Amino acid sequence: MSDKNITANANQNPPPRHVAIIMDGNNRWAKARRLPGLAGHKAGVEAVRQVISGCMDQGIEVLTLFAFSSENWKRPPLEVKGLMELFKFALDREVKKLHKHNVRLRVIGDKSRFSESLQKRIAAAEALTADCDGLTLNVAANYGGRWDIANAAQELARRCQSGQLDPAQIDEAMLHGLTSMADLPEPDLCIRTGGEKRISNFLIWQFAYTEFYFDDCFWPDFGKERLADAVDSFCGRERRFGRTSEQVEADKSV
Numbered sequence: 001m002s003d004k005n006i007t008a009n010a011n012q013n014p015p016p017r018h019v020a021i022i023m024d025g026n027n028r029w030a031k032a033r034r035l036p037g038l039a040g041h042k043a044g045v046e047a048v049r050q051v052i053s054g055c056m057d058q059g060i061e062v063l064t065l066f067a068f069s070s071e072n073w074k075r076p077p078l079e080v081k082g083l084m085e086l087f088k089f090a091l092d093r094e095v096k097k098l099h100k101h102n103v104r105l106r107v108i109g110d111k112s113r114f115s116e117s118l119q120k121r122i123a124a125a126e127a128l129t130a131d132c133d134g135l136t137l138n139v140a141a142n143y144g145g146r147w148d149i150a151n152a153a154q155e156l157a158r159r160c161q162s163g164q165l166d167p168a169q170i171d172e173a174m175l176h177g178l179t180s181m182a183d184l185p186e187p188d189l190c191i192r193t194g195g196e197k198r199i200s201n202f203l204i205w206q207f208a209y210t211e212f213y214f215d216d217c218f219w220p221d222f223g224k225e226r227l228a229d230a231v232d233s234f235c236g237r238e239r240r241f242g243r244t245s246e247q248v249e250a251d252k253s254v
Contacts, residue, residue: 012235016188018062019055019231020210022202023047025194025218032218038082043220045090050223052103055135057224058231062136062184066202070110070144087141088118095125102134108180109143110151138181145204152178152205179205186210189234191227193219211237 023044030040048065055063067087073080098105107122114122155178159165176182187203187210195216199207213230215222 013237013239014235015058015060015231016211016234017060017185018064018187018189019060019227020064020066020187020190020203020206021051022066022190022192022194022200023219023222024192024196026220028194029218029220037079038086040218040220041083041086045086045094047220047222049094051227052098052101052135052137054224054227056101056103058228060135060231062138062181062187064108064138064140064181064187064203066140066143066200068109068141068143069201070142070147071201073113073142084115084118088121091118091121091125095128098125098137099129099132102132103129104132104134104136105129106136106138106181107141108138109141110147111142113142136184138184140180140202143180144201145199145207146201148180148203149175149205152176176205181206189213189230191215191230193217193222209239211239 026040026044027037028040029043030037033039051065052063068083072083075083095105105125107126111119111122152175156165156170156175160167160170186206186208189212190199190203190207190210191213192199193215195214197214203210211234213233215226215230217226
């Protein structure tokens with residue numbers, strides 16, 4: 001992070017512990033350059049590297065990237081096939097670097113639909129980095145927020161059916177404990193690139209009090225400086241969590 005951003009944040013809120021990013025605009029980036037869509041996704045890998053480095057520089061604990069939604073299977077078959085191959089390539093090439101830099105990789109989502117070879121690569125990458133205690137990098141692949149909630153609800157239903165649980169005992173905390181990333185801090189900041197202003201079925205449960213930052217640039221053009229701008233915006237906001245501004249200020253003075 002630049003000296004400018006360090007100074008700007010000195011007397012404001014601390015940086016977010018958990019940043020989630022919807023990496024949008026790869027296809028449009030490629031189209032603007034008269035390149036095939038997959039070229040945009042390949043260019044986006046460098047942006048991922050930049051953002052991982054930027055998060056480490058700023059002391060962010062968790063980074064969650066929306067890489068492939070459960071709805072993305074509807075895209076042209078050739079593009080989907082290319083994305084799966086790119087996922088394999090990225091795992092093969094990047095996981096040792098993640099381990100070297102003490103980054104723990106976790107893949108969230110329904111992995112059962114992926115090919116056996118891709119599932120094995122994911123398992124090997126997660127195992128290699130399991131003991132890393134620096135940045136936690138979550139890659140959401142074949143993930144959907146509705147799937148996440150439904151998956152948790154199904155597990156609660158099974159426990160009720162088996163007699164382990166009384167439906168009256170079910171509360172928010174119990175359901176939360178069965179969602180993806182329940183063991184991690186909830187996202188403080190969600191960034192979406194590409195100019196769109198929607199969450200596209202990403203982390204619906206986890207976004208209850210998340211701050212949002214929308215950047216018009218396409219994902220391949222996103223990097224450390226734009227990440228720093230998003231974090232600066234977050235740090236300058238007042239997060240009330242249902243309280244009044246006066247209550248928030250009173251808490252700060254204690």
